[in-house]
Amino acid sequence: MRDTSEFPDATEQAKQPNQKARTQARSKTESTTPGSQEQEAKPAARRRPSYTSHGSTRGQGGSEHTNHGNAPASSATRPVSAQHNHTATPAQRNNSGNASTTQGQGQHRPPTGPRQGGSPNPNQRSGNAPSHGPRSNSGHAPSGGPRPAPSYRGGPGGPRRQSGPGGPSTQQANHTATVQRPGPRPASSGGPSRPGGQNHRPPARHGSRGGSSAQKTQEKRAAALKEKPTGPVSIPPQIIVKDLAELLHATPNEIIRGLIKHSVFASINQVVDYDKAALVAIDLGFTPSPSTVTANSSQGLSASEAMMAAHHDDQTVIIPPVVTIMGHVDHGKTTLLDVIRKTKVAAGEVGGITQHIGAYQVEVNGKKITFLDTPGHEAFTAMRARGAQVAHIAIIVIAADDGIMPQTREAIDHARAAKMPIIIALNKIDRPNANPDRVKQQLAEIGIMIEEYGGETILVPVSARQGIGIDDLLDYILLVAELQDIRANPNLPATGVIIEARLEKNSGAMATVLVQQGTLKMGDSIVVGPLAGKVRAMFNDRGKRIQKAPPSTPVSIMGLSEVPQTGDRLEVTSDERAARLRAQQEVEKRRNESAAPGQVSLDTLYMQMQEGKVKELNVVLKCDVQGSAEAIKNSLTKVGEENLKVRLIREGIGNVSETDVYLAAASGAIIIAFNVKTDGAALREAQKEGIDIRYYEVIYQLIDDIQAALNGLLEPSYREVLEGHAEILQTFKAGKNTVIAGCRISDGKISRSSQARVLRAGDKVYEGKIASLRRGKDDVREVNSGYECGIILENFTELEVGDIIEAFIQERVKPGS
Numbered sequence: 094m095r096d097t098s099e100f101p102d103a104t105e106q107a108k109q110p111n112q113k114a115r116t117q118a119r120s121k122t123e124s125t126t127p128g129s130q131e132q133e134a135k136p137a138a139r140r141r142p143s144y145t146s147h148g149s150t151r152g153q154g155g156s157e158h159t160n161h162g163n164a165p166a167s168s169a170t171r172p173v174s175a176q177h178n179h180t181a182t183p184a185q186r187n188n189s190g191n192a193s194t195t196q197g198q199g200q201h202r203p204p205t206g207p208r209q210g211g212s213p214n215p216n217q218r219s220g221n222a223p224s225h226g227p228r229s230n231s232g233h234a235p236s237g238g239p240r241p242a243p244s245y246r247g248g249p250g251g252p253r254r255q256s257g258p259g260g261p262s263t264q265q266a267n268h269t270a271t272v273q274r275p276g277p278r279p280a281s282s283g284g285p286s287r288p289g290g291q292n293h294r295p296p297a298r299h300g301s302r303g304g305s306s307a308q309k310t311q312e313k314r315a316a317a318l319k320e321k322p323t324g325p326v327s328i329p330p331q332i333i334v335k336d337l338a339e340l341l342h343a344t345p346n347e348i349i350r351g352l353i354k355h356s357v358f359a360s361i362n363q364v365v366d367y368d369k370a371a372l373v374a375i376d377l378g379f380t381p382s383p384s385t386v387t388a389n390s391s392q393g394l395s396a397s398e399a400m401m402a403a404h405h406d407d408q409t410v411i412i413p414p415v416v417t418i419m420g421h422v423d424h425g426k427t428t429l430l431d432v433i434r435k436t437k438v439a440a441g442e443v444g445g446i447t448q449h450i451g452a453y454q455v456e457v458n459g460k461k462i463t464f465l466d467t468p469g470h471e472a473f474t475a476m477r478a479r480g481a482q483v484a485h486i487a488i489i490v491i492a493a494d495d496g497i498m499p500q501t502r503e504a505i506d507h508a509r510a511a512k513m514p515i516i517i518a519l520n521k522i523d524r525p526n527a528n529p530d531r532v533k534q535q536l537a538e539i540g541i542m543i544e545e546y547g548g549e550t551i552l553v554p555v556s557a558r559q560g561i562g563i564d565d566l567l568d569y570i571l572l573v574a575e576l577q578d579i580r581a582n583p584n585l586p587a588t589g590v591i592i593e594a595r596l597e598k599n600s601g602a603m604a605t606v607l608v609q610q611g612t613l614k615m616g617d618s619i620v621v622g623p624l625a626g627k628v629r630a631m632f633n634d635r636g637k638r639i640q641k642a643p644p645s646t647p648v649s650i651m652g653l654s655e656v657p658q659t660g661d662r663l664e665v666t667s668d669e670r671a672a673r674l675r676a677q678q679e680v681e682k683r684r685n686e687s688a689a690p691g692q693v694s695l696d697t698l699y700m701q702m703q704e705g706k707v708k709e710l711n712v713v714l715k716c717d718v719q720g721s722a723e724a725i726k727n728s729l730t731k732v733g734e735e736n737l738k739v740r741l742i743r744e745g746i747g748n749v750s751e752t753d754v755y756l757a758a759a760s761g762a763i764i765i766a767f768n769v770k771t772d773g774a775a776l777r778e779a780q781k782e783g784i785d786i787r788y789y790e791v792i793y794q795l796i797d798d799i800q801a802a803l804n805g806l807l808e809p810s811y812r813e814v815l816e817g818h819a820e821i822l823q824t825f826k827a828g829k830n831t832v833i834a835g836c837r838i839s840d841g842k843i844s845r846s847s848q849a850r851v852l853r854a855g856d857k858v859y860e861g862k863i864a865s866l867r868r869g870k871d872d873v874r875e876v877n878s879g880y881e882c883g884i885i886l887e888n889f890t891e892l893e894v895g896d897i898i899e900a901f902i903q904e905r906v907k908p909g910s
């Protein structure tokens with residue numbers, strides 16, 4: 094049981110978002126539930142992510158929801174299958190859902206070494222185990238008492254870094270290796286068995302006068318130095334400076350200074366590689382060797398690897414499907430989400446308090462469904478762009494009176510790109526002008542064949558406002574989920590994805606996590622992108638404090654120092670130190686990433702193909718008119734058949750929009766802009782995400798480029814970037830073939846490495862290189878606006894006073910620019 098007094102206002106705080114959300118609730122939803130005390134809020138503006146990250150995941154982990162044997166009554170005999178590359182696997186597995194033996198984190202731990210096991214080390218000095226304290230039983234286990242004062246230079250300390258019975262070993266958990274107990278320094282005075290500490294200081298030398306204070310100080314220092322541990326030490330491939338300090342019995346400052354000596358400038362929390370750590374260790378008198386003990390094996394896995402592992406282990410159970418609702422503006426997404434939540438959640442609860450946390454769960458016939466309460470494909474795709482594959486099923490809402498609209502098509506494109514099964518919710522069938530047949534026809538025209546027309550896509554007529562067809566819709570969701578056989582292992586350390594996050598006035602950073610694999614528990618050490626923390630409080634979608642969350646559960650958590658980004662992955666680590674290490678590694682990784690990992694560009698396509706990283710070229714095509722789009726589409730199907738397929742994941746008319754960029758980022762696609770431009774915000778997003786946008790006005794050039802890219806023959810493209818201008822004020826002959834132009838820089842700058850052209854009355858009379866750039870007698874690299882300088886141009890002497898030297902460079906065109 095958790096003592097809630099630790100977070101006295103947590104429940105209150107947990108309610109706040111809901112209250113806030115309710116205040117913002119839109120009046121339009123009122124009409125859907127007359128008399129209801131609760132108005133559901135539209136989700137707040139979605140934050141846009143700024144970069145992509147780790148591996149994507151599908152099919153997550155879980156429990157509880159174990160028996161899908163009962164097909165919904167209304168559809169039991171209906172042939173249904175998932176679509177779009179989904180081979181729906183009938184649930185043939187034993188759905189008993191029972192978790193077998195707990196495979197806690199401890200199982201992944203490496204075997205404890207002698208020290209960890211607490212066995213006495215032969216090198217230990219006189220029984221006074223130099224203790225710098227059982228420093229970190231901080232992970233999951235209580236530390237077992239107050240930390241002894243650091244006292245490796247003497248004094249009876251507690252047993253050094255022993256893991257107490259049942260407590261996790263610090264060393265395993267923090268990846269910092271088995272420190273072989275440092276042996277004694279090469280003998281000087283003391284000898285190997287010399288006890289440490291002031292109590293064992295060497296006696297005063299003969300002849301001393303009882304010791305002056307300076308002498309005593311010196312002796313103390315010498316004794317301390319002698320007693321400083323040295324000897325063999327094993328260091329992991331990467332280690333945080335602070336941990337290295339502890340490992341080497343030094344202060345962090347000593348380590349930082351030591352690293353600077355080797356030209357490494359690291360802060361206390363930074364990670365350094367073995368090579369650098371070893372240099373410092375040698376300087377301090379140790380004999381380093383690479384540690385064989387590295388990270389806890391489960392922690393070394395990426396999220397997708399963990400997911401794969403989960404699919405292959407026999408502890409997986411069927412988990413609730415995660416469903417996202419997408420569609421055109423005003424077609425009824427929010428109303429549908431509201432009506433599902435109100436009928437299936439609030440109605441069944443006293444008080445009916447539901448918490449807006451970006452997702453909620455309902456129970457239908459004893460089976461759970463998780464809805465992402467963030468309608469809109471932008472939010473969904475933004476998460477996908479960051480590698481977070483959050484949903485298993487997409488509901489596309491189409492208003493029966495309005496039909497397929499631009500955003501409906503976008504939503505379908507997004508669902509298809511994510512290879513998710515689609516269910517069509519044909520909404521507003523209560524409207525007098527509803528025309529379901531027209532919508533079915535339109536669907537067929539864009540390649541969505543519904544069952545009634547002999548296809549496989551389920552279409553459910555509903556009225557979100559009147560609550561018609563909602564149960565059918567939920568039944569079909571369960572049916573599709575069953576065919577999907579969505580599974581995860583609840584016994585692993587949890588992984589999940591952040592679907593919403595905000596800063597609360599009283600409780601600080603609150604993040605909604607959709608647990609995807611494993612079970613998230615109170616007190617778990619977690620890493621979320623570049624942030625480390627600990628689960629200090631956890632609430633479900635109804636604001637209720639809970640202790641653990643199995644797969645597919647959305648939970649709001651407290652315990653991160655900062656607000657994480659939507660789409661970031663959450664992973665449970667073995668302890669806080671491991672979380673810090675992982676977070677630090679993520680910081681470094683993100684710092685080093687200039688473009689989205691795995692993002693395709695035509696320039697690098699061939700290389701990526703050779704490396705097996707790209708199997709098809711995904712393309713988002715934007716054109717000025719439909720005719721061009723058709724012609725390009727036809728031509729694209731013909732290129733690259735031999736080596737790689739071109740897959741058109743979206744085509745549309747009009748400028749390249751942010752949505753196009755998100756889709757491209759999420760699908761590793763390039764964007765082709767044919768006779769159209771890119772919107773400002775989209776351009777910024779594209780630059781941030783490293784999306785390659787290619788502009789064309791002629792179809793054959795476009796096709797040639799793609800073909801060349803597929804064959805590795807695409808020339809890199811360059812553009813000219815103007816640097817500055819200089820006006821020639823005087824000319825000097827400095828040899829037979831050399832004329833110096835005495836210039837003043839009128840704007841910008843001129844660099845020694847610039848290219849230059851000479852303009853005379855606006856006409857170009859020369860283009861070439863700068864041979865020399867001088868200020869006075871000195872060669873300089875560049876001269877800025879307002880300064881005078883001497884310029885010699887390569888192979889050109891016909892310079893005249895009044896000529897303008899224009900300096901420029903050729904810059905390689907980067908994706909998205």
Ligand SMILES: Nc1nc2c(ncn2[C@@H]2O[C@H](COP(=O)(O)OP(=O)(O)OP(=O)(O)O)[C@@H](O)[C@H]2O)c(=O)[nH]1
Nearest residue numbers: 121421422423424425426427428520521556557558
């Ligand atoms: N007659 C009728 N009106 C509906 C139905 N569903 C939704 N509406 C109304 O349609 C309007 C838009 O509904 P929303 O749920 O806000 O639509 P949305 O798709 O979430 O809209 P955006 O979030 O702005 O994209 C509201 O006035 C709803 O009351 C329905 O089944 N029948």
